[in-house]
Amino acid sequence: MKKLLSVLAACFVLVAQAQEQDPKAKAILDDLSKTTKAYKTILADVMFTVLGKDKKPVEKPQNWKIQVKVQKFKLDIPGTSIVCDGKTLWNYNKDAKEVTIKNFDPESDDQNPAKIFTMYETGYKYKFDKEEKVGAVLCSVIELYPSVKPEKKKFHTVRLYVDKAKKQIVCLKMLMKDGGTQIYDVKTMKPNSEMADAMFVFDLKGFKSDQINDERD
Numbered sequence: 728m729k730k731l732l733s734v735l736a737a738c739f740v741l742v743a744q745a746q747e748q749d750p751k752a753k754a755i756l757d758d759l760s761k762t763t764k765a766y767k768t769i770l771a772d773v774m775f776t777v778l779g780k781d782k783k784p785v786e787k788p789q790n791w792k793i794q795v796k797v798q799k800f801k802l803d804i805p806g807t808s809i810v811c812d813g814k815t816l817w818n819y820n821k822d823a824k825e826v827t828i829k830n831f832d833p834e835s836d837d838q839n840p841a842k843i844f845t846m847y848e849t850g851y852k853y854k855f856d857k858e859e860k861v862g863a864v865l866c867s868v869i870e871l872y873p874s875v876k877p878e879k880k881k882f883h884t885v886r887l888y889v890d891k892a893k894k895q896i897v898c899l900k901m902l903m904k905d906g907g908t909q910i911y912d913v914k915t916m917k918p919n920s921e922m923a924d925a926m927f928v929f930d931l932k933g934f935k936s937d938q939i940n941d942e943r944d
Contacts, residue, residue, distance in 0.1 A: 749854040752869045755889055756847055762894040763844055766918040769795040773843075773913050775804070780906035793841060794920075798833060799927035800841040809840070810929040815943070817929035826931065827940045843899050843911050847887060850875040856886070861897050864890050882909070 763769075776788040792803040798813035808819040816831040833839065847853065851871040859868050871885040881903055888898040895916055901909040931939065 752853045752855040770917040772915045776910040778908040795841045
């Protein structure tokens, strides 16, 4: 009887969550997902900014260059280069001239910066908030709320700005539980650029053994 009640309770929760989803937001996110998945590759310039509780920058904004090809990606940020071939992840600290190697976990938000383009697809409740211009671009603003282990997330809400015409992400704001905000401002996005698979493998030639930290199992 207890097992039956547990199953019924779980079904009730799933149905309730489905009813909570905003159909207008779902239609926008479905279009965004369809557009993004149609791209063979993505080349984007992103400005990353961290704001404190006072809404002032905690540090100087960073310019990121992100290249994505399915599960492969490369991220260049000041002082660091992260390269992944879909199985192995290399994190190169340019200042220390050290490389850390790990097994890639495709489910990890921390390991995969390219997830800003697809994070909305699973594990979130969502609702349409409003339409708002970002510069000259008219955007649909969607609010996302973690529905899977929200207690383990460092943020409570994600505000997604979607270009109404191009069906592309223009900006993503993560509202943190500590009162701060992380902003990913997509300055440029160029889909379907030619990218050789070799660019997603880090070349260890020239590195000494004490410069390589291999943390793979």
